[in-house]
Amino acid sequence: MNVFAALGARALAVFRGWGHAALFFVDLLRALLPALRRFGLVVTQIHAIGNRSLVIILASGLAVGFVLALQLYNTLITFGAAESLGLVVNLSLVRELGPVVTTLLFAGRAGTSLTAEIGLMKAGEQIAALELMAIDPRQRVLAPRFIAGIISMPLLAILFSAIGILGAWVVAVGLIGIDAGNFWAIQQNGVDVWRDVGNGVIKSAVFGVICTAVALYQGYETEATPEGVAYATTRTVVISSLGVLGMDFILTALMFSTGR
Amino acid sequence: MRESFAFPLPAGLQAHHAGLKSDTFIEIDHVTFGYDERRVILKDLSLRFLRGKVTSVLGGSGCGKTTLLRLIGGVHRVDKGRVVFDGEVIDVHDRDQLYRLRRRLGMLFQFGALFTDLTVFDNVAFPLREMSDLSEPMIRDIVLMKLNAVGLRGAASLKISEVSGGMARRVALARAIALDPELIMYDEPFAGLDLISMGVAAKLIRTLNDVTGATSLVISHDVPECMAISDWVVLLATGGRLVAQGTPAELMASTDPEVRQFVRGEPDGPVKFHYPAPAIADDFGVGAR
Numbered sequence: 172m173n174v175f176a177a178l179g180a181r182a183l184a185v186f187r188g189w190g191h192a193a194l195f196f197v198d199l200l201r202a203l204l205p206a207l208r209r210f211g212l213v214v215t216q217i218h219a220i221g222n223r224s225l226v227i228i229l230a231s232g233l234a235v236g237f238v239l240a241l242q243l244y245n246t247l248i249t250f251g252a253a254e255s256l257g258l259v260v261n262l263s264l265v266r267e268l269g270p271v272v273t274t275l276l277f278a279g280r281a282g283t284s285l286t287a288e289i290g291l292m293k294a295g296e297q298i299a300a301l302e303l304m305a306i307d308p309r310q311r312v313l314a315p316r317f318i319a320g321i322i323s324m325p326l327l328a329i330l331f332s333a334i335g336i337l338g339a340w341v342v343a344v345g346l347i348g349i350d351a352g353n354f355w356a357i358q359q360n361g362v363d364v365w366r367d368v369g370n371g372v373i374k375s376a377v378f379g380v381i382c383t384a385v386a387l388y389q390g391y392e393t394e395a396t397p398e399g400v401a402y403a404t405t406r407t408v409v410i411s412s413l414g415v416l417g418m419d420f421i422l423t424a425l426m427f428s429t430g431r
Numbered sequence: 432m433r434e435s436f437a438f439p440l441p442a443g444l445q446a447h448h449a450g451l452k453s454d455t456f457i458e459i460d461h462v463t464f465g466y467d468e469r470r471v472i473l474k475d476l477s478l479r480f481l482r483g484k485v486t487s488v489l490g491g492s493g494c495g496k497t498t499l500l501r502l503i504g505g506v507h508r509v510d511k512g513r514v515v516f517d518g519e520v521i522d523v524h525d526r527d528q529l530y531r532l533r534r535r536l537g538m539l540f541q542f543g544a545l546f547t548d549l550t551v552f553d554n555v556a557f558p559l560r561e562m563s564d565l566s567e568p569m570i571r572d573i574v575l576m577k578l579n580a581v582g583l584r585g586a587a588s589l590k591i592s593e594v595s596g597g598m599a600r601r602v603a604l605a606r607a608i609a610l611d612p613e614l615i616m617y618d619e620p621f622a623g624l625d626l627i628s629m630g631v632a633a634k635l636i637r638t639l640n641d642v643t644g645a646t647s648l649v650i651s652h653d654v655p656e657c658m659a660i661s662d663w664v665v666l667l668a669t670g671g672r673l674v675a676q677g678t679p680a681e682l683m684a685s686t687d688p689e690v691r692q693f694v695r696g697e698p699d700g701p702v703k704f705h706y707p708a709p710a711i712a713d714d715f716g717v718g719a720r
Contacts, residue, residue: 295542295544295547296540296541296542296544297544297545297546299501299506299540299544300538300540300544302504302506302533303504303506303533303536303538304533304537304557304558304561304562305529305530305531305533305534305562306558306561306562307526307530311561
């Protein structure tokens with residue numbers, strides 16, 4: 172009987188947590204319009220979480236482009252399709268790897284930073300101070316960061332894919348010796364701006380919503396202790412990564428399941 | 432003997448006060464509150480804080496003094512009873528009411544709660560920029576006046592990480608009074624201050640109260656400073672139990688053993704220094720057989 176009671180209590184706690192998170196998200200959405208009216212705050216946050224993530228995103232994009240070109244060439248050559256290397260790299264990056272890998276890197280770089288910042292603001296009573304000044308912390312602190320995350324993510328994903336394609340070009344044309352004109356022309360013919368690039372951008376914006384909302388929620392609801400903040404930053408990476416991977420499957424099924 | 436800081440109210444404020452309905456600005460009415468079911472912080476506490484007066488709430492650590500301020504600010508919902516702010520019962524679910532009432536109060540936090548990414552100047556300017564339509568030159572003048580009052584006009588350009596703990600508390604004090612609120616709540620305003628700063632802070636609290644007609648609530652352990660500046664003193668014990676209240680002179684003259692122990696800082700008395708624990712002999716295994 173105690174086991175059932177414990178299970179029931181655990182289930183209730185989980186549902187209560189989900190309900191709490193849902194209410195937090197609704198509050199965050201309500202705060203968006205007032206935050207947009209003070210776009211200067213959003214720009215500051217785009218610089219803090221977007222611009223400062225550039226180095227790791229660009230370096231990773233370049234490395235992924237290098238490796239992708241080498242790996243795919245080895246496979247494509249066996250089917251006599253080495254000339255389509257540029258197209259396969261491009262589609263892999265703009266449809267899938269760009270949005271997903273960028274989000275995973277974003278969660279590690281910017282997501283943890285957001286969680287720690289908000290968590291420490293809570294521990295230092297700065298959030299309580301805002302509340303008692305009759306300033307809504309959701310509008311003043313959370314919403315500008317949320318909007319910045321949603322704007323930054325697609326831009327970072329585009330940059331990741333672009334630098335990845337350049338990396339693949341270096342390997343394919345410079346190292347392997349594939350014709351440069353062919354490398355670009357096959358991409359121009361095979362990549363649809365709306366279907367491929369557009370859907371990739373939509374994906375990364377959705378991932379931006381998930382990752383930033385999780386990071387802010389974990390920071391805002393963290394226990395105001397050093398251990399609490401440490402756990403919250405870890406949860407940010409784990410939950411947003413799993414959430415993004417799950418959502419990626421759903422979005423891919425919706426966007427690309429009809430084939431070309 | 433300490434200096435008295437009583438100042439007459441300006442004529443305009445006297446007229447304003449004469450027209451007000453009630454002398455009670457804050458009423459704590461049979462309030463019970465705990466952060467969870469096992470930890471009751473305040474139990475059936477009733478208090479009144481009078482308009483235009485400096486009231487100090489004294490008591491040992493963990494007796495619920497800071498919690499009391501948070502309940503007045505509507506940060507937490509009371510479990511039982513009600514908190515009345517100038518005639519309005521605080522409803523923490525009514526955000527419009529809550530924010531309307533909060534615009535009328537300023538609070539000095541126990542640890543300052545300053546924004547560490549801003550300078551001293553910007554911290555004090557923060558509520559003015561967020562809550563008023565004042566021009567930047569006007570904000571600059573107000574901020575420098577407030578900083579001058581706490582002796583930190585020369586530190587305006589410093590970052591929070593560059594000021595000492597005591598200076599940070601004075602910055603927080605300047606921020607709390609930036610908008611000249613009707614109710615100013617000070618949570619441990621004298622903690623971490625040197626003797627000179629403590630005297631200045633105490634005088635500032637009294638002067639501000641008298642000049643602006645504000646109502647001041649001071650939460651502190653510092654008995655001499657509070658007795659010197661307060662019109663009314665409330666003494667709380669663990670569990671939010673009301674031990675005594677009265678004018679500073681009444682409390683100082685009290686023969687109640689609990690009051691005497693607290694105001695004189697005596698180690699022996701009804702209030703135990705040690706948290707309830709098993710006998711020392713049991714814990715260390717050195718008892719006589």
